[in-house]
Amino acid sequence: MSDVARAAGVSLMTVSNVLNGRPNVGAETRLRVLEVVDELGYEINLAARRLRSGRTGTVSLIVPRFDHQYYSELAARISDVLAPEGLHLVVEQSGASRERELSALSLARLQQYDGVLLSAVGLDFQDLDRIHPDVPIVLLGEQDVPDRYHRVKMGNVTGARLATEHLVECGARRIAVLGGRLEAPHPEMATYRARGWAQALEAAGLSPDPSLAIPLESFSIAEARSAIRERVQGGLEVDGVLGVTDEVAIGAMAGLRDAGLVVPEDVQVVGFDNLRVSEHVGPGLTSVDPGHDAMVAHALRLLRQQMDNKGTTPEHVVSEVALVVRGSTRRPVNDRK
Amino acid sequence: MSDVARAAGVSLMTVSNVLNGRPNVGAETRLRVLEVVDELGYEINLAARRLRSGRTGTVSLIVPRFDHQYYSELAARISDVLAPEGLHLVVEQSGASRERELSALSLARLQQYDGVLLSAVGLDFQDLDRIHPDVPIVLLGEQDVPDRYHRVKMGNVTGARLATEHLVECGARRIAVLGGRLEAPHPEMATYRARGWAQALEAAGLSPDPSLAIPLESFSIAEARSAIRERVQGGLEVDGVLGVTDEVAIGAMAGLRDAGLVVPEDVQVVGFDNLRVSEHVGPGLTSVDPGHDAMVAHALRLLRQQMDNKGTTPEHVVSEVALVVRGSTRRPVNDRK
DNA sequence: TTGAAAGCGCTAACAA
């Protein structure tokens, strides 16, 4: 920068003012500086700027895994919204293990950004309660969090209830919740969605059969596929499957096919997330749409509030869900006259 | 840091030495410092460290889109390899437009990292030739690049040839290349893969019909689906489809189904990338596996070479591809006696 | 509208 200042015959401050688009620079001076910048191929040192000013122009999104589609679609959506505002998004992977998560979340890391969107499944209430980041932060996701955090979550119970009600209406009676978990030390996605499943069954007068709540470890397509195949081949009777995510539901469709069952004739399937691919697999996957765009808008509004003035009261926002009906479920029984 | 030093009764340097795990610190002193660090909740300022030392402990992967599955799987793979080495991966999206790409690639941005893996589709030879980053950088991808860059690419032509040969062996005669492009200003993924398609057809004595090379803009599932549906419904005769990516092939399978055709009985389909989902869609997608792990290993080796000693001669590595046969293609005709 | 001085928090180099 001092090279530029010298070559342009101005002071460091003038160069800085030009590069930051500040108003108090003469038009002629500005041009001369820009010319020299170009000529010398000068690029600003962001580390120095950050050290001095604190600003970085960068927001971070921290997700458990890059290769879970829900997160990569989320990242793309957020990036597309931030880019026009001049903010840059970087995505980090926390690895879903508490250890890697805590390291990714060291305050040192977080402090590098103007704001952080944190979708951390491995951290529980106490972890989050212990840390006091002074970076604007919004939590995305389903775990229980201390009140002082801003947070956006899906309508998990409602969505799972909607999905299960739909299966019941379409004639399913033995409905499994693949990836669902009836009990867990901390409430999480898998328990909330299992709760919605149980609520819908009870409301329909069908008592939830615990053997139909099939827990998963990784929620991967492959795991879901073999899990449902093994249960069905082991004699489990099923005429409906609620996958706790769309990836799980896609695995379920494959596993049911493996077992010689046809979707939706023998077994109906519903997912949760409404991924972009879901429209295009098999007969089309009926899925709970979590209101992606609204969630992103909420999250960024909450983040911006904190970035602009530190004193906002924390909000907990729950997104509105909606069922998207496709070919993996049949028509409601009432419609079939 | 000076607070810590004062509270522990040592100098700044000793604190720095402890935090960096440098050897020249007495065991007792180290313990005392760590205690105070814990007590005060001190966290190092990475911006300052970066400014002073240049090191960041962070590698960046720049991809066109977060939500193209190939890239998210790539990111996860790279992150999983880097994490045990104590390096952190951040992923940035360049947006596939030249403008956003150039901004994501401003040297200022790149300089923030110890190394950069760049998968940039919008930049051409001349863009890359103009910039002279002094950060270690490895290019991933299919575009033509100046010799001075290290680069890892897929065996595009070979892979597409393998895939097309397989379709021919399995009895297909009217084979479309969906997303393929016979001519383009700069060679790119879509042209290389179309070239492999054409080579295989010619070798089999089938001359490539230009109307069977169906270009796409975004290579999205939805676009691929409607493109193939419209062609087929418009009278295009096809008994095999090579999707230039697995996402395109998944779209193709959906579009063929829309048009009333059955895979693989009426039309056989092959993809390229061997995504994790591809095993689980429809009858299972036959696909070209680009050797993901080997590519990652090559790329990180080349990056590390540059990070360790600046004077390595640039390498251009081409990964070995292999065909993974699944249900979307039939058995080779010769096997069917 | 422009410039000079100070310092952000850390680490390299050297000294004790």
Next chain:
DNA sequence: TTGTTAGCGCTTTCAA
């Protein structure tokens, strides 16, 4: 083994 000094490249503050 520990400490001192200087300065990374920028921006804030204040003065001209």
